[in-house]
Amino acid sequence: MSEFCHRQAAHCESGVVSAMLSHHGLPISEPMAFGLASALSFAYLPFVKIGGMPLIAYRMPPRWIIRKASKRLGVRFASKTFRNQKRGMAALDRLLDEGRVVGLQTSVFWLPYFPDEMRFHFNAHNLLVYGREGDDYLISDPVFEAPVRCPAADLQRARFAKGALAAKGLLYYPVHVPQEIDYASKVPAAIRLNEKIMAHAPFRVLGVRGIRYLADNLIRTSRRRDARKRLPLYLAHIVRMQEEIGTGGAGFRFLYASFLQESAEKLDSQALADAATALTAAGDRWREFALAAARVSRKRSDMNIETLADLLRDCSAREAEVWAQLRQWLDSDEVKGNAD
């Protein structure tokens, strides 16, 4: 097996999949891994609380990318969780001694190489371990520029942190990796599933409707009696969910647009290229919203909440349009012959 090569990614899970498969002889970009996993979504989940605020997700839940990408590509992963922490560490050591690159699910908070300001309790971070030196593990953390190191005790704590989305020491590595991807059938299948998720979700808090729901909720929050205290925190919370929590910005919209563009080139499709451009424009609106929301939150702007909510509604409308375009492409003759 060749020397492991670190590559930086915008998102941990798609980054791990991309690095791992590329290492095993199936070169695949991060956006392609994200897109083929149909990982773009929107969900406003009021009953899941984070610091008393609703969970707002811009992608499918943790482990989705690994599961879906491997299923779609025919990759098989071996994975294991542990009750006993010592055994979990010993199993990792054994795999490393065999020369494997091992994926881990960890907490963010207990990884000492994270800058202090980025350390929050999120238990579903993904990283790769590619070796050991003394007491240190050699780690390729996809969201970092360069490989990092982590002492054994800290890594153990990060792997076995309890609570929501607890990793329970989860480790995984591929046991079978195909050597090529049939883009002509996989891309439409991936987009078809994602179109269902975004445009035909069964609840109004999901998909493009969910974005409108968030806009309405923003207005409701601004009318609460405790709005003076809660609204700034709520706005900051939305911005953090969108920009900070494991993403390369704009709630993964640019990542998916990049996937659409790469697919357009692979399949020589103008329709996909147009959809990529339209989704990029939607992503730009998300960024605009984040900037405005952050300023209102810090009272550095007197933009009213109605205008902020309208920005979100515009994001929703733009994304609905993108998925309508993609639906058309899926139903066109260009795709028909290549059903998966």
Add this chain to the structure above:
Amino acid sequence: MQRREVPQDAERSTYGGHRKLVYAVDDAGHYTGVQSQGWEAESEATRLAIEEFETLRDEAWLRAHNGLTSPLEVHMYDRRMDVPLLAGASGIWRWRVRRHFDPSRFARLPRRILQRYAEALGLDVATLTRLPARRSRDL
């Protein structure tokens, strides 16, 4: 987002000198990965979240100092946790965690319970049961 629009607000960045990868389009409309040093909108939101924990911690510190809460609450906020998070991380029900904010109850806790809190918070039991020194700037 255009390549040249990728924010580079290093000044008040929350990346601690690191750079994050984002995807942006170049002049020809092609997506590439571009490193960003930080973005005002994101760092402000992150800071607000951190400051909120610091405020809660400082308030709890004062209450603990006046015997109105236990050191547990101070340590909890200091580790950027709230009650649901600490309950999850320690495996102790929320209502019990809240009861353990009562200083006299907390003082009577058996070692095995303290051990679970200590583990969840990454502290040793001795540190857990002590009120930490004041750390905030404006207390």
